[in-house]
Amino acid sequence: MEKISFKNKNGANIMMSAVIRFPPEFTGNKQYPAIAVTHPGGGVKEQTAGLYAERLAEQGFITIAADASYQGESAGEPRQLENPYIRVEDISAVIDYLTTLSYVDRERIGAMGICAGGGYTASAAVGDRRIKALATVSMANFGALLRHGWEGTGSPEQVLAMLEFGSQARTDDANGEETAVFPIVPVRKEDASHEDLAQAWEYYRTPRCQKDTAPGYGAARSLTQLAVWDALSMVDLFLTQPLLIIAGRKAGSKWMSDQLYERAASKNKIYHVVEAASHMSLYDIPQYVEEALSKLVPFFKANL
Secondary structure (H helix, E strand, O other), X not given: OEEEEEEOOOOOOOEEEEEEEOOOXXXXXXXXXXXXXXXXXXXXXXXXHHHHHHHHHOOOOEEEEEOOOOOOOXXXXXXXXXXXXXXXXXXXXXXXXXXXXXXXXXXXXXEEEEOHHHHHHHHHHHHOOOOOEEEEEOOOOHHHHHHHOOOOOOOHHHHHHHHHHHHHHHHHHHOOOOOOEEEOOOOOHHHOOOHHHHHHHHHHHOOOOOOOOOOOEEEHHHHHHHOOOOOOOOHHHHOOOOEEEEEXXXXXXXXXXXXXXXXXXXXXXXXXXEOOOOOOHHHHOHHHHHHHHHHHHHHHHHHO
């Protein structure tokens, strides 16, 4: 394992912070398949993305988990920007970096993401053909989530208020006011409107996996992009790579994984449902992570 930094080549002149992991008995004289692992909204590389990256590296892959631009230990202002277009470009920036490494086989680069990171990964794979196989765990389409709610039953009418809030935040930023924020993770357990969010509070706000670099909120100006963005745009046309989707049966968010499976153009797509798992339990609860890995490892070995 090595902590690294590299310049994002997508034009923002941002240094990204990442952790790269190597297979057992790694030697720089060989080439290996590589997997870029993308963290959830509000997360950082040391949490669930780092866990999956570590376990996949143990199985023979080069893996890299990076903090998103403007988040974690990566550079960029304003802090905690959660612009979906930048998040998608960050994945391609990580792949840019992987292609510079002599021990990475450029023809065997895959990507996976957890929660919103899964949605961003699916979107990245639509345009970036260097991604040869992709997987999602507890996938969330951040835009659809804001428009329809966690369980997909809400009305998009609420989005107008979000857009007004985000637009005002941009005006305030431009005029030197304090950057407004919105919660990605409940601040208090009692703020959670359903069980998945209560588990998110526990994961991000308690010693279970709390990190100082993951404050659990986003810059409010992000809402002007997030609320009108769709992770599934053009997946029916261009998401043709091998695809593995993993979701918990008890996850309120499962409908977003359902939609990805239904709409993706891939002729080689697999949907594995973990019967007893919720959305958050796939982040770090050992038996559910093990079940996910039992599908991820053979999938990437077969397709990279």
